[in-house]
Amino acid sequence: TEFPVPTGGGHSAFEIMIINADGTGKTRLTENLFQDSLPSTSPDGTQITFFSTRDGDGEIYVMNVDGSNVTRRTMSPGEDAHPMWSPDGSRITFHTRRFGGLDVMVMNADGSNPQLVTANTPTTFEFFPVWSPDGTKIVFNGNTLDSANTDVYTINVDGTGVTRLTVAGGFDGRCEWGRLSPSFAPLSPARVWDSRGGAGPAGIVGAGQTRDITVTGVGGVPATGVSAVVLNVTAINPTAGTFVTAWPTGESQPTASNLNVPPGDTRPNLVIVKVGAGGKVSFYNDAGNVHLLADVAGWYGPTGGQRYTAVSPARVWDSRSTPGPTGRIGAGQSRDITVTGVGGVPATGVTAVVLNVTAAAPTAGTFVTAWPTGEVRPNVSNLNVPPGDVRPNLVIVKVGAEGKVSFYNDTGNLDLIADVAGYYSPSGSGFTSVSPARVWDSRSTPGPTGRIGVGQTRDITVTGVGGVPATGVTAVVLNVTAAAPTAGTFVTAWPTGEVRPNASNLNVPPGDVRPNLVIVKVGADGKVSFSNDAGSVDLIADVAGWYGAPGV
Numbered sequence: 001t002e003f004p005v006p007t008g009g010g011h012s013a014f015e016i017m018i019i020n021a022d023g024t025g026k027t028r029l030t031e032n033l034f035q036d037s038l039p040s041t042s043p044d045g046t047q048i049t050f051f052s053t054r055d056g057d058g059e060i061y062v063m064n065v066d067g068s069n070v071t072r073r074t075m076s077p078g079e080d081a082h083p084m085w086s087p088d089g090s091r092i093t094f095h096t097r098r099f100g101g102l103d104v105m106v107m108n109a110d111g112s113n114p115q116l117v118t119a120n121t122p123t124t125f126e127f128f129p130v131w132s133p134d135g136t137k138i139v140f141n142g143n144t145l146d147s148a149n150t151d152v153y154t155i156n157v158d159g160t161g162v163t164r165l166t167v168a169g170g171f172d173g174r175c176e177w178g179r180l181s182p183s184f185a186p187l188s189p190a191r192v193w194d195s196r197g198g199a200g201p202a203g204i205v206g207a208g209q210t211r212d213i214t215v216t217g218v219g220g221v222p223a224t225g226v227s228a229v230v231l232n233v234t235a236i237n238p239t240a241g242t243f244v245t246a247w248p249t250g251e252s253q254p255t256a257s258n259l260n261v262p263p264g265d266t267r268p269n270l271v272i273v274k275v276g277a278g279g280k281v282s283f284y285n286d287a288g289n290v291h292l293l294a295d296v297a298g299w300y301g302p303t304g305g306q307r308y309t310a311v312s313p314a315r316v317w318d319s320r321s322t323p324g325p326t327g328r329i330g331a332g333q334s335r336d337i338t339v340t341g342v343g344g345v346p347a348t349g350v351t352a353v354v355l356n357v358t359a360a361a362p363t364a365g366t367f368v369t370a371w372p373t374g375e376v377r378p379n380v381s382n383l384n385v386p387p388g389d390v391r392p393n394l395v396i397v398k399v400g401a402e403g404k405v406s407f408y409n410d411t412g413n414l415d416l417i418a419d420v421a422g423y424y425s426p427s428g429s430g431f432t433s434v435s436p437a438r439v440w441d442s443r444s445t446p447g448p449t450g451r452i453g454v455g456q457t458r459d460i461t462v463t464g465v466g467g468v469p470a471t472g473v474t475a476v477v478l479n480v481t482a483a484a485p486t487a488g489t490f491v492t493a494w495p496t497g498e499v500r501p502n503a504s505n506l507n508v509p510p511g512d513v514r515p516n517l518v519i520v521k522v523g524a525d526g527k528v529s530f531s532n533d534a535g536s537v538d539l540i541a542d543v544a545g546w547y548g549a550p551g552v
Contacts, residue, residue: 013032013033013034013035013036014035014036014037015028015029015030015031015032015036016028016029016030016036016037016039016048016050017029018048018065027066027067028067029048029063029065029066029067030050030052030063030067030070032054034052034053034054035051035052035053035058036050036051036052036054036061037050037051037052038050038051038081038082038083040083040084040085040092041065041085042085042089042109043085043086043087043088043089044089044250044251045065046064046065047062047063047064047065048062048063048064048065049061049062049073049083049084049085049092049109050062050063050083051080051081051082051083055072057077057078057079058079058080058081059072059073059074059075059079059080060072060073060074060080060081060083060092060094060111061073062092062109072111073092073107073109073110073111074094074096074107074111074114075111076096076098076114077098078096078097078098078099079096079097080094080095080096080097080098080105081094081095081096082094082095082127082128082129084129084130084131085109085131086106086131086135087131087132087133087134087135088135088224089109089277090108090109091106091107091108091109092106092107092108092109093105093106093117093129093130093131093138094106094107094129095126095127095128095129095140099116099121099122100122101121101122101123101124101125101126102124102125102126102127102142103116103117103118103119103124103126104116104117104118104126104127104129104138104140104155105117106138106157115159116159117129117138117155117157117158117159118140118142118144118155118159118162119144119159123147124142124143124144124147125142125143125150126140126141126142126144126153127140127141127142128140128141128173128174128175130175130176130177131177132154132177133177133302134224134225134301134302134303135157135224135225136156136157136224136225137154137155137156137157137161138154138155138157139152139153139154139165139175139176139177140152140153140154140155141153141172141173141174141175144162144164145162145164146164146167148169149168149169149170149171149172150170150171150172150173151164151165151166151167151168151172152164152165152166152172152175153165181429181430181431181432181548182227182228182300182301182302182304182430182431182432182433183300183301183302183303183304183305183306183307183430183431184298184299184300184304184305184306184307184308184352184424184431185298185299185300185301185303185304185305185306186297186298186306186351186352186396186397186398186424187219187220187221187296187297187298187299187398188220188371188372188375188378188398189232189295189296189297189369189370189371189378189380189382189397190218190219190220190295190296190378190380191219191293191294191295191296191378191379191380192213192214192215192218192219192221192231192294192295192296193213193292193293193294194291194293194294195211195291195292195293196236196291196293199218200213200214200294201213204289204290204291205283205285205289205290205291205292206285206288206289207240207242207285207286207287207288207289208284208285208286209284209285210253210282210283210284210285211282211283211292212249212278212280212281212282213280213281213282213283213294214278214279214280215229215231215275215279215280215281215294215296216229216275216279216299217279218296219296220296221296221299222299222301222303223279224279225301225302225303226275226279226299226300226301227274227275227300227301227302227433228272228273228274228275228299228300228301228431228433228545229272229273229275229281229296229298229299229300230270230271230272230296230297230298230299230300230396231246231270231271231272231273231281231294231295231296231297232268232269232270232271232294232295232297232380232381232382232393232395233246233258233259233268233269233270233271233283233292233293233294234266234267234268234292234293234294234295234381234384235259235261235265235266235267235268235290235291235292236266236290236291236292236293237264237265237266237290237291238261238262238263238264238265238285238287238288238289238290239263239288239289239290240263240287240288241260241261241262241263241287241288242260242261242285242286242287242288242290243257243258243259243260243261243286243287244257244258244259244261244283244284244285244286244290244292245257245258245283245284245286245436246258246271246273246281246282246283246284246436247273247274247276247281247282247284247435247436248273248274248275248276248277248281248282248435249276249277249278249280249281249282250276250277250278250280251276251435253282253284254435254436254437254438254542255438256436256437256438256479256542257479257481257515257542258271258436258479258515259515260481260513260514260515261290262512263288265386266384267384267391267514268381268382268383268384268393269393269394269479269515269516269517270297270393270394270395270396270516270517271479271517271544272300272433272477272517272544272545273433273436273544274433274434274435274544274545293381295378295380295381295382297395297396297397297398298352298396298398300431300433305426306351306352306424306425306426306428307424307425307426307427307428307429307430308354308422308423308424308428308429308430308431308474308475308519308547309422309423309424309425309427309428309429310421310422310429310474310475310519310520310521310522310547311343311344311345311420311421311422311423311521312344312494312495312498312501312521313356313419313420313421313492313493313494313501313503313505313520314342314343314344314419314420314501314503315343315417315418315419315420315501315502315503316337316338316339316342316343316345316355316418316419316420317337317416317417317418318415318417318418319335319415319416319417320360320415320417323342324337324338324418325337328413328414328415329407329409329413329414329415329416330409330412330413331364331366331409331410331411331412331413332408332409332410333408333409334377334406334407334408334409335406335407335416336373336404336405336406337404337405337406337407337418338402338403338404339353339355339399339403339404339405339418339420340353340399340403340423341403342420343419343420344420345420345423346423346425347403348403349425349426350399350403350423350424350425351398351399351424351425351426352396352397352398352399352423352424353396353397353399353405353420353422353423353424354394354395354396354420354421354422354423354519355370355394355395355396355397355405355418355419355420355421356392356393356394356395356418356419356421356503356504356505356516356518357370357382357383357392357393357394357395357407357416357417357418358390358391358392358416358417358418358419358504358507359383359385359389359390359391359392359414359415359416360390360414360415360416360417361388361389361390361414361415362385362386362387362388362389362409362411362412362413362414363387363412363413363414364387364411364412365384365385365386365387365411365412366384366385366409366410366411366412366414367381367382367383367384367385367410367411368381368382368383368385368407368408368409368410368414368416369381369382369407369408369410370382370395370397370405370406370407370408371397371398371400371405371406371408372397372398372399372400372401372405372406373400373401373402373404373405373406374400374401374402374404375400377406377408382395385414387412389509390507390509391507391514392504392505392506392507392516393516393517394421394516394517394518394519417504419501419503419504419505421518421519421520421521422475422519422521428547429474429475429547429548430547430548431545431546431547432545432546432547432548433544433545434466434467434468434543434544434545434546435467436479436542436543436544437465437466437467437542437543438466438540438541438542439460439461439462439465439466439468439478439541439542439543440460440539440540440541441538441540441541442458442538442539442540443483443538443540446465447460447461447541448460451536451537451538452530452531452532452536452537452538452539453532453535453536454487454532454533454534454535454536455531455532455533456531456532457500457529457530457531458529458530458539459496459525459527459528459529460527460528460529460530460541461525461526461527462476462478462522462526462527462528462541462543463476463522463526463546464526465543466542466543467543468543468546469546469548470526471526472548473522473526473546473547473548474521474522474547474548475519475520475521475522475546475547476519476520476522476528476543476545476546476547477517477518477519477543477544477545477546477547478493478517478518478519478520478528478541478542478543478544479515479516479517479518479541479542479544480493480505480506480515480516480517480518480530480539480540480541481513481514481515481539481540481541481542482506482508482512482513482514482515482537482538482539483513483537483538483539483540484511484512484513484537484538485508485509485510485511485512485532485534485535485536485537486510486535486536486537487510487534487535488507488508488509488510488534488535489507489508489532489533489534489535489537490504490505490506490507490508490533490534491504491505491506491508491530491531491532491533491537491539492504492505492530492531492533493505493518493520493528493529493530494520494521494523494528494529495520495521495522495523495524495528495529496523496524496525496527496528496529497523497524497525497527498523500529500531505518508537510535517544
């Protein structure tokens with residue numbers, strides 16, 4: 001916000017303040033006898049660009065959100081005003097009087113490479129520029145094609161494709177783009193990083209090391225317009241017990257984890273992660289040395305096209321019994337499983353499903369792959385399981401021919417179980433990613449503390465915390481970790497207020513620490529319920545995003 005400050009002589013300066021959305025925490029950021037106004041916050045929330053007359057001529061400045069490190073970004077004769085950040089935070093658009101009239105320009109966020117977008121004609125006026133959500137266009141007001149009237153126009157960022165949107169006498173004033181929350185585009189799985197070689201930067205990841213991995217422009221993901229990606233991340237053969245964290249490159253590393261792996265094991269986990277600077281995601285390894293793999297299953301952005309509908313968890317396949325085809329899956333065998341028209345999923349119009357897939361009691365160490373029926377099996381994996389173990393992993397998989405998904409087992413024989421949590425179609429809820437944040441830790445704050453005993457349930461608030469709004473949320477994405485159970489157990493998550501389903505999200509042997517991604521419908525009072533089957537266990541939940549109304 002900005003507010004006037006009397007300076008004497010009947011004049012006022014304008015200063016910039018920051019305030020919480022609930023009206024608390026009002027803090028003054030600028031304080032001088034000049035005009036500081038028209039603030040715009042960077043997409044990552046760390047900087048503010050603004051207009052100021054503090055150096056005489058009206059120019060564009062940038063400062064940190066606490067008011068520190070004020071830096072001038074434009075230094076040309078003629079007023080530069082109305083700065084706005086691009087959606088990815090890399091550029092700033094503004095209008096300028098450098099050429100006699102008013103024109104729209106863009107520059108890099110550091111002030112370099114200023115480029116004229118509209119024609120520098122002294123008799124035309126183009127002003128109040130605003131970026132489109134995908135960063136490819138700018139909407140502005142002007143008299144570009146009609147000197148007698150001010151109308152609304154759009155233009156490509158490179159200056160081509162001027163389009164007049166309003167044609168009316170008078171003045172059509174400042175406008176904004178409509179905001180659609182990002183939608184989903186499912187992909188056939190593809191490997192985008194293998195630290196052993198073959199995709200992305202090679203080399204084992206050492207203790208305390210971080211790798212920044214490009215996730216846009218690879219594996220079917222577009223180079224631009226991507227807000228988040230869905231990755232199946234696998235940690236291979238660490239030399240020490242460790243945890244791995246994924247987060248948007250350029251942001252501070254969060255107090256959260258995505259994988260927990262004992263020495264010598266191989267464990268995957270699905271990760272939905274916001275895309276950071278340069279189209280990258282950062283991965284941190286805490287201890288020992290470990291190889292990491294990442295297989296992309298889809299992406300979120302303004303043009304993804306598919307929206308999410310959460311359902312109460314339901315079992316759609318259990319090879320040990322009904323539903324679905326029964327019988328253990330042998331070495332090199334595949335099963336085609338119907339995932340539409342079952343478990344609350346419509347029979348038609350579904351492009352992808354969210355399944356919690358559990359591999360039970362393999363006779364040999366193996367991996368399992370899920371992919372759209374009718375397509376070639378990809379060179380990726382979704383579960384890695386040693387002999388005799390029971391391990392789940394969340395899978396977001398594109399629906400193939402006849403509404404089916406195929407599952408492949410590599411070695412030995414095993415049982416597979418699939419519980420559906422939701423589906424994607426052209427209608428439903430859009431997705432908003434957040435930087436990972438801890439919303440519950442039964443060992444300490446946040447959330448209710450104390451181990452969860454045998455047969456016990458905890459109802460956990462998941463709205464109004466960790467960057468999730470207090471209202472309008474249909475489902476949340478949680479990385480749930482079960483720590484040190486006293487007995488082998490399974491954990492189930494479901495919407496508070498509904499009947500606990502015959503499904504599971506985590507399967508954990510005594511003394512182990514295992515995470516699993518959970519996409520769960522939000523229940524009564526903005527809560528999700530968690531039950532523990534046997535022994536006692538600690539549970540930790542880190543939020544990665546939420547689903548809500550598509551917007552307008």
